[in-house]
Amino acid sequence: MLMPHPAMLRRLVEEYQTLMTPEGDGEAGAGRDNLWAQDLACALCVSTGTREVGRAVETARRLLAASHDPESSAIAG
Known part of the structure; x- marks a missing residue:
């Protein structure tokens, strides 16, 4: 499986969560x-x-937590 770039994945999760609030x-x-x-x-x-x-x-959060991108750990939880 191709791995999405952490910054792009983080943006998708953040935007989706914002719309779902x-x-x-x-x-x-x-x-x-x-x-x-x-x-x-x-x-x-x-x-x-x-x-x-x-x-x-859930998968995006897990991938972000596993990445070495410091900004990604904030969204992983």
């Missing part, structure tokens, strides 16, 4: 954000070789 209903960009969340989920799955976004995030 509960926010107020009726946001003006909610539809656009939903599509972006779907795109991020797909990118995470492809990057980690998984088919479920939950498993993709």
Whole structure:
């Protein structure tokens, strides 16, 4: 399996988690954000070789924890 670059993987996880945090209903960009969340989920799955976004995030965290990128350890937990 190809290994994704830690910086790219970290960005995907951070953006996905940001979109998945509960926010107020009726946001003006909610539809656009939903599509972006779907795109991020797909990118995470492809990057980690998984088919479920939950498993993709877990795998991404594990890969980031194993990398030697100091910034990656902050997202791994």
